[in-house]
Amino acid sequence: MTSVLKDNVMAGTPLPLLPTGEQQIMVACRIRPMTEEEILQGANVIAHKVADDNMVVLLDPEEDHDDILRANRSRERKYMFDVVSDARAEQQEVYAATAKLLLSSVLEGYNATVFAYGATGAGKTYTMLGTENNPGVMYRTLDDLFVEIKNYQGQREYQVSMSYLEIYNELIRDLLAPSSAFLELREDAKGTIQVAGLSEVIAKTPREVMEMLHKGNRARTQEPTKANKTSSRSHAVLQVNIKQRDVTRSHTEQVRFAKLYMIDLAGSERAAQTQNTGKRMMEGAHINRSLLALGNCINALSEKGNTKYVNYRDSKLTRILKDSLGGNSRTVMIAHVSPASVHFEESRNTLNYADRAKYIKTKIRRNVIDVSYHIAQYQQIIKDLRNQTQLLREQKEDLETRLLTANEARFSRLSDNTTNERYRIEEGLKLKENIVQAYRKQIDARRALLDIDSGLMDVKHECVRNEAIIEHHDSNKENSPRNSKKTSDDNTAVDSTISDSSVQRARAELRVLEQERVKLEKQRKVQLKDFETAKSDARRLLEKVTKKMTSVEQRELLNLLSQNFEHEMKTVELQAEIFAREHMIKNKDLQLLRLSQHKSLCDTIIYQQRRLIQEHQLLVPGDLDELYQLYSRDIDEGLLLHDLKTHAVRTTTGANGKSTLPFLSQIAEEDLTSASTSVTSFHLSSNNSRRNQLAPSLPANRTLSDQDLFTPVRNDKNHHDSKQDSSAAKTKPISYSHFNFDQSSRQQLTKGNSLVSMSSESVDMPVTKNETSFTRSKNHLAPPANDSSNHPVNNRTKLRKQTQDIAAKAAQRRANLHHRELMEDMGTTASRDPIVSKENAASIYGLEITPVKPKKTVTINDSAVNRNRTNDLRRTNSDSPELIPIEPTLPTTNYRATKTQPKKRSISHGSTLNNRSTLPIANVVVPREHF
Ligand SMILES: Nc1ncnc2c1ncn2[C@@H]1O[C@H](COP(=O)(O)OP(=O)(O)OP(=O)(O)O)[C@@H](O)[C@H]1O
Numbered sequence: 002m003t004s005v006l007k008d009n010v011m012a013g014t015p016l017p018l019l020p021t022g023e024q025q026i027m028v029a030c031r032i033r034p035m036t037e038e039e040i041l042q043g044a045n046v047i048a049h050k051v052a053d054d055n056m057v058v059l060l061d062p063e064e065d066h067d068d069i070l071r072a073n074r075s076r077e078r079k080y081m082f083d084v085v086s087d088a089r090a091e092q093q094e095v096y097a098a099t100a101k102l103l104l105s106s107v108l109e110g111y112n113a114t115v116f117a118y119g120a121t122g123a124g125k126t127y128t129m130l131g132t133e134n135n136p137g138v139m140y141r142t143l144d145d146l147f148v149e150i151k152n153y154q155g156q157r158e159y160q161v162s163m164s165y166l167e168i169y170n171e172l173i174r175d176l177l178a179p180s181s182a183f184l185e186l187r188e189d190a191k192g193t194i195q196v197a198g199l200s201e202v203i204a205k206t207p208r209e210v211m212e213m214l215h216k217g218n219r220a221r222t223q224e225p226t227k228a229n230k231t232s233s234r235s236h237a238v239l240q241v242n243i244k245q246r247d248v249t250r251s252h253t254e255q256v257r258f259a260k261l262y263m264i265d266l267a268g269s270e271r272a273a274q275t276q277n278t279g280k281r282m283m284e285g286a287h288i289n290r291s292l293l294a295l296g297n298c299i300n301a302l303s304e305k306g307n308t309k310y311v312n313y314r315d316s317k318l319t320r321i322l323k324d325s326l327g328g329n330s331r332t333v334m335i336a337h338v339s340p341a342s343v344h345f346e347e348s349r350n351t352l353n354y355a356d357r358a359k360y361i362k363t364k365i366r367r368n369v370i371d372v373s374y375h376i377a378q379y380q381q382i383i384k385d386l387r388n389q390t391q392l393l394r395e396q397k398e399d400l401e402t403r404l405l406t407a408n409e410a411r412f413s414r415l416s417d418n419t420t421n422e423r424y425r426i427e428e429g430l431k432l433k434e435n436i437v438q439a440y441r442k443q444i445d446a447r448r449a450l451l452d453i454d455s456g457l458m459d460v461k462h463e464c465v466r467n468e469a470i471i472e473h474h475d476s477n478k479e480n481s482p483r484n485s486k487k488t489s490d491d492n493t494a495v496d497s498t499i500s501d502s503s504v505q506r507a508r509a510e511l512r513v514l515e516q517e518r519v520k521l522e523k524q525r526k527v528q529l530k531d532f533e534t535a536k537s538d539a540r541r542l543l544e545k546v547t548k549k550m551t552s553v554e555q556r557e558l559l560n561l562l563s564q565n566f567e568h569e570m571k572t573v574e575l576q577a578e579i580f581a582r583e584h585m586i587k588n589k590d591l592q593l594l595r596l597s598q599h600k601s602l603c604d605t606i607i608y609q610q611r612r613l614i615q616e617h618q619l620l621v622p623g624d625l626d627e628l629y630q631l632y633s634r635d636i637d638e639g640l641l642l643h644d645l646k647t648h649a650v651r652t653t654t655g656a657n658g659k660s661t662l663p664f665l666s667q668i669a670e671e672d673l674t675s676a677s678t679s680v681t682s683f684h685l686s687s688n689n690s691r692r693n694q695l696a697p698s699l700p701a702n703r704t705l706s707d708q709d710l711f712t713p714v715r716n717d718k719n720h721h722d723s724k725q726d727s728s729a730a731k732t733k734p735i736s737y738s739h740f741n742f743d744q745s746s747r748q749q750l751t752k753g754n755s756l757v758s759m760s761s762e763s764v765d766m767p768v769t770k771n772e773t774s775f776t777r778s779k780n781h782l783a784p785p786a787n788d789s790s791n792h793p794v795n796n797r798t799k800l801r802k803q804t805q806d807i808a809a810k811a812a813q814r815r816a817n818l819h820h821r822e823l824m825e826d827m828g829t830t831a832s833r834d835p836i837v838s839k840e841n842a843a844s845i846y847g848l849e850i851t852p853v854k855p856k857k858t859v860t861i862n863d864s865a866v867n868r869n870r871t872n873d874l875r876r877t878n879s880d881s882p883e884l885i886p887i888e889p890t891l892p893t894t895n896y897r898a899t900k901t902q903p904k905k906r907s908i909s910h911g912s913t914l915n916n917r918s919t920l921p922i923a924n925v926v927v928p929r930e931h932f
Pocket residue numbers: 032033034036088119120121122123124125126127128229231232233234266267268269337
């Protein structure tokens with residue numbers, strides 16, 4: 002190790018890595034010259050550097066060669082270090098052999114530390130700070146750092162910032178903001194120690210850095226002691242942060258971070274020698290304690306196999322040095338000793354610790370972050386690349402003009418016997434033209450390939466969508482037990498949820514899409530081949546041209562051409578990446594939609610079953626009840642919905658916060674045109690824990706009321722009134738007793754011309770325009786309290802069946818409600834550009850789209866209706882006003898598609914409803930506060 006280092010020191014190359022990525026601490030030793038005081042004290046020189054051997058010999062001042070009794074007890078010691086410098090060594094020499102070796106790796110993103118260690122007055126501050134005329138390691142390192150950064154100009158961008166602190170009496174003080182309060186150390190999740198609140202100043206020039214350094218040093222605590230007139234009473238830590246990235250931007254880029262610590266420790270001191278008293282003695286005690294902790298860490302770390310526990314927590318110094326000693330850092334320790342015999346003990350201690358430190362290994366790794374850009378940032382990168390391309394193009398044109406002028410001038414000077422040169426120049430120009438064409442061909446081929454890929458992605462997406470429609474239709478057919486025994490009226494109501502025509506269309510589309518896919522795959526193969534050929538042609542031509550272009554100008558031009566080409570290619574690649582990501586997001590949106598609908602279904606089933614349990618006072622096992630409480634909490638706190646919304650917003654928000662993929666919103670817009678009939682009547686109660694208060698604690702003799710369930714619509718013009726009316730509503734609660742109706746009465750009602758009903762099962766009854774669901778409920782539904790006795794607990798099969806029906810119908814409404822919530826939340830950012838067409842979005846629901854003129858809708862002017870089921874009925878403002886019934890919900894577990902009647906059904910492109918089923922209206926709305 003030592004010899005390798007020695008060679009490197011000579012060559013000025015960075016420190017070598019061990020094969021495992023480990024790095025031994027580099028230990029250097031500096032023996033300072035004798036001070037005047039020491040000479041006056043009559044001290045002898047006892048610390049010697051043995052020439053070239055990087056060995057220090059420390060002689061025992063008490064040794065007496067004539068004393069036979071002490072002959073075997075000599076305290077003379079020999080120490081080997083990586084670098085040894087003695088009194089003659091210049092500051093630059095010490096710097097070049099130590100800190101300078103770290104610079105290149107710091108610029109590559111490795112952390113590094115240089116720290117000066119030794120007894121008081123041994124020369125640490127002299128090495129680290131130096132004097133104004135002869136600066137030390139700190140200044141020289143920073144100076145060279147900026148020189149190196151300048152060398153990388155045009156290739157890399159660096160940002161240098163620095164902070165400077167001192168640890169004085171175990172208190173941390175910001176030397177760049179000395180008047181601020183003491184700072185605390187914090188450890189982040191990765192175990193990295195940070196100083197909270199430490200100021201970090203960005204420095205652009207070495208001059209700025211030096212000014213900050215001087216400012217910090219002026220603030221540092223320094224007091225004269227008996228041992229040293231300029232004794233530093235604190236540990237000073239200079240931290241330089243270097244952030245680096247390549248200038249040429251790409252869709253992914255590496256950002257490298259490195260921390261360079263330069264530390265001037267306070268010196269250990271013996272009270273007897275320093276003769277410090279009072280404040281100085283206290284400082285000394287603190288200094289010694291932290292240095293003792295450092296010594297313990299060095300001892301533990303240098304143990305063979307390093308199995309011993311390393312206690313960094315004993316002092317702030319060791320906590321800050323944690324990474325430098327045992328973590329991710331290339332570290333250089335410069336041990337300082339006085340050569341004087343009067344300091345034998347201190348020197349021996351220092352050398353012993355330095356000797357142990359040689360065995361410490363740190364594990365270093367480069368601090369690199371791969372930055373993968375969000376789509377929004379791609380736009381900026383593409384813009385940057387375009388600017389660069391434009392710049393290069395201008396440079397190229399300028400160079401071409403200059404070259405042409407120069408060539409013309411040369412031509413005119415050429416005599417007949419220089420025809421050869423003329424020919425050579427002409428040929429050069431021709432080659433240049435060829436290479437431009439070859440590059441163009443390559444870019445065109447890549448673009449064509451991108452077009453095909455994009456087409457293929459669209460085709461695949463469409464295939465998935467159509468397959469989903471078919472699959473859904475098929476599984477509904479198989480799973481719907483009702484299909485086999487439905488009545489003629491029911492037929493229309495419970496038929497498969499996706500219309501046959503939609504499925505047929507999906508199948509037909511699939512066939513066409515498959516053909517298209519095969520065609521595109523073929524085209525892709527051909528295009529790929531073309532692209533590869535264009536690529537190799539261009540490469541070959543470039544080699545040929547490079548050989549032929551001999552002048553500097555020609556080469557420069559060639560270089561610019563190549564750069565220009567690379568930028569154009571990069572732009573195309575970025576576009577390809579954007580296409581791929583957009584496609585991925587489109588698929589995710591689809592999945593999200595399906596999940597949200599499924600969740601709505603589950604919510605509804607749970608809610609309805611819960612209500613049944615309560616209404617019929619069914620016994621529920623304790624663990625099931627606990628699970629329900631858990632579920633309620635999730636819903637109450639809105640966690641699940643929040644996650645869903647967050648995700649939806651994230652995936653649909655693109656450049657400049659605008660949505661790039663409005664798939665969900667698109668679907669919702671279509672879907673809610675129909676769904677709004679049921680959901681706009683209600684809004685979310687601000688008291689989201691209402692269900693909790695209500696459901697579990699409902700008195701046994703009380704059933705859920707409308708008051709409990711519904712809150713009048715906010716956008717209803719009577720909303721305000723309805724709030725005021727709430728007390729009135731309280732006085733006449735409406736009970737739900739959906740299950741009291743027998744089948745015959747239901748069928749009878751179903752056959753009637755009813756337009757409005759309260760729920761799928763119970764309220765399929767005719768009502769007049771002025772009749773509200775409230776009044777109907779009141780008039781026709783028997784109170785459940787009385788009824789509960791008529792429903793024995795063992796009649797569960799019937800109940801289950803009824804629940805399923807209600808749940809399924811409600812689920813569909815609920816799904817729509819969820820979408821509406823999602824879309825409302827995304828409304829501000831949602832873009833209107835459809836990536837998936839309205840037709841596509843609608844067909845996911847098995848609906849047909851017939852473009853119609855938007856019709857203005859008016860709600861029936863009945864405040865009671867408006868309050869409680871506002872959009873159940875609407876009148877169009879067309880010449881022949883017609884009542885438009887709302888969509889019936891389906892007694893099936895299908896949660897994705899609404900029932901369609903192929904010839905009659907349509908979705909308007911306006912905001913109104915069109916002709917819909919003439920079936921009685923089922924309007925089960927489960928208010929949000931109940932989830
Ligand atoms: N290599 C050197 N050449 C010339 N003078 C030196 C050298 N090293 C140290 N000195 C001088 O020795 C004295 C003590 O040095 P310095 O203050 O750097 O010691 P220190 O180890 O930092 O002490 P403390 O721990 O008490 O702060 C100073 O006057 C300094 O100028």
